[in-house]
Amino acid sequence: MAAPVRERAWTLCSSNAAVFRSLFNRTFAELGRNPYTATLTCRAPCIFPHSDRGRILCHSAALTGPAPRLQTAAAGQRTGLRTAAVSDENEPPRLKASDLAEKIRKESKKQSTEAKAETQTPKPPVLRRVDELRRFSQQLQRVHPNVLAKSLLQGKLLETAELVAINKPYGVPVHGGPGVKNNIAEVLPVLAKMVGGMRVGPLHLCHRLDKETTGVMLLGKSEEAANRVHQLFKTxxxxxxxxxxxxxxxxxxxxxxxxxxxxxxxxxxxxxxxxxxxxxxxxxxxxxxxxxxxxxxxxxxxxxxxxxxxxxxxxxxxxxxxxxxxxxxxxxxxxxxxxxxxxxxxxxxxxxxxxxxxxxxxxxxxxxxxxxxxxxxxxxxxxxxxxxxxxxxxxxxxxxxxxxxxxxxxxxxxxxxxxxx
The missing domain is CATH 3.30.2350.10 (Pseudouridine synthase)
Structure with a gap:
């Protein structure tokens, strides 16, 4: 009876190894990679561990080549295999969080150093005022429309039952155009609510001024009032x-x-x-x-x-x-x-x-x-x-x-x- 038992055990071990080998090859074929350097161990229980055939069939099969990395966990679960994740030589090194933080810290320190050097460099008073005006004009183009509307409200010169007169700042265009982020026409609805409350209608332009011109600018509280003033300008x-x-x-x-x-x-x-x-x-x-x-x-x-x-x-x-x-x-x-x-x-x-x-x-x-x-x-x-x-x-x-x-x-x-x- 020993011979049949040995033959059945050898057959069981041999069949398990063949199954694992076929699953191994099929798994990496699905991933589009070739089966290189992975270690496949037969996990079938060998009844006769001292048998030559058992040792041959149950030993680890060493394959040569770069080991691929499983792309999904589902593929590994389907095969029941364990593979070593080896990074590709051609893949660029990953940036660590600590390295990224250090890089941002250095850039911030460099910008603060340059800004400090500019402030320490002595400039004539007129140059400083010119720089301040240029920065103010650029800030008005970057600010939120509500901030621009509030700035116009602070420069209000006169308010009547039909008109609102504002002090137009330098560098702010009246109408929009290519490359224009903020303009007076777009913030008129917000400015109207700041002037008369939430239920009032939008203000209307009565005339226009150039972008670089400062001074008095009239706005109508109604379309009828704006048209009347516009007709006075036209005539x-x-x-x-x-x-x-x-x-x-x-x-x-x-x-x-x-x-x-x-x-x-x-x-x-x-x-x-x-x-x-x-x-x-x-x-x-x-x-x-x-x-x-x-x-x-x-x-x-x-x-x-x-x-x-x-x-x-x-x-x-x-x-x-x-x-x-x-x-x-x-x-x-x-x-x-x-x-x-x-x-x-x-x-x-x-x-x-x-x-x-x-x-x-x-x-x-x-x-x-x-x-x-x-x-x-x-x-x-x-x-x-x-x-x-x-x-x-x-x-x-x-x-x-x-x-x-x-x-x-x-x-x-x-x-x-x-x-x-």
């Missing part, structure tokens, strides 16, 4: 007064500029569009005769009153009253009509190219600036006053806006006194 019934800080003193000190304005393309290495003058009178070559020429059909009629309020050296404070409302009318009339550029107006500082404004050495010295830093100088153009006429039972409305801080600092540095009234 040139609103009295507008702007204050500018100019390079040079206009001659004569008071007058009217009546020169049409047209938009033209500037050709060259940097092609762009600019507004320029389109005069209807030309002086002959000898300079003795003035002749009238045909007006350009695309030109717009532009009339501006001006008067010099104060001056000192090569700079002056000028009040301008635009009768018409052409794009960039004040800037073009000052730069090309009077030959006195507005301080910080880099667009109209050069006709043929886009470059920072070139300032005289005396102005640079008084401002404490270097010519290489003039590009950061903001334009000194401020909407000082708006006067709405009395029409159809609506009372006359006059709104005055104080000068921004950077404007006052420039006046003080240039030793230009503010007028008493």
């Amino acid at each position: 040139h019934q609103v009295e507008k007064k702007y204050w500018v800080l100019s390079i040079g003193v206009p001659v004569p000190s008071e007058g009217v500029i009546d020169i049409p304005i047209i938009e033209k393309e500037v050709e060259g290495p940097q092609p762009h569009y600019k507004m320029t003058l389109s005069p209807v009178y030309r002086i002959a070559e000898g300079g003795e005769k003035v002749s009238r020429v045909r007006a350009n059909r695309q030109a717009h009629c532009a009339v501006t009153r001006y008067r010099v309020l104060a001056s000192s050296g090569a700079c002056s404070l000028v009040e301008l009253q635009p009768i018409t409302g052409v794009k960039h009318q004040i800037r073009v009339h000052m730069a090309y009509g009077l030959g006195c550029q507005i301080l910080g107006d880099h667009k109209y500082a050069n006709w043929s190219k886009l470059a920072p404004q070139k300032l005289p050495d005396g102005v640079l010295k008084k401002l404490g600036l270097e010519q290489s830093k003039v590009r950061y100088l903001p334009i000194h153009l401020h909407a000082r006053q708006l006067v709405l006429p009395r029409v159809e039972g609506h009372p006359e409305v006059t709104v005055n806006c104080p000068l921004p801080k950077f404007f006052c600092n420039s006046l003080r540095r240039l030793e230009i006194p503010l007028p008493q009234k």
Whole structure:
């Protein structure tokens, strides 16, 4: 009876080894890998451990090659095998949490060191104020709309039953566009709730100002009120007064500029569009005769009153009253009509190219600036006053806006006194 028992035990061990080998090969075939260097041990109970056949069939089968890593736990459970997870040589090393924390700590320390070095480097007062203004403008573009609305609320100048007058800050556009994150038009619903409560409707724009212009801006509490004020602007019934800080003193000190304005393309290495003058009178070559020429059909009629309020050296404070409302009318009339550029107006500082404004050495010295830093100088153009006429039972409305801080600092540095009234 011993021989049959030995044969059955040998057959059992042999069949178990074959089953495990087939499961092993099938498991790695499912994973898309070849069965290399894994250790497969027959776990069938061998009745005769001292038998040569039992030792041959039950010993561990060593296979050569890189050991694959099981990708799922389910595959390992189906086969009932244990495999050693060996990392691939081509796989990049994993970043530990401690290494990542150390990397972030070093970057933070480097940034704080650079910021501290910038603060310790002595700068002229004007440069510091220019940097502060530039950072403030960038912050207004990154802040939440509610923060911008609150800033506009703090600059409220006047509120009536139909209108709200605000002090528009520098660098904030009125309307949205490419690359514009925050603008006044988008925060009007939030501003309306801050002004009149949660149940009021949104405010409406009555007119617009350029992104770099500061000063009075009117908002209507209803669409009807906004349309009424807009019609007054369109028919040139609103009295507008702007204050500018100019390079040079206009001659004569008071007058009217009546020169049409047209938009033209500037050709060259940097092609762009600019507004320029389109005069209807030309002086002959000898300079003795003035002749009238045909007006350009695309030109717009532009009339501006001006008067010099104060001056000192090569700079002056000028009040301008635009009768018409052409794009960039004040800037073009000052730069090309009077030959006195507005301080910080880099667009109209050069006709043929886009470059920072070139300032005289005396102005640079008084401002404490270097010519290489003039590009950061903001334009000194401020909407000082708006006067709405009395029409159809609506009372006359006059709104005055104080000068921004950077404007006052420039006046003080240039030793230009503010007028008493």
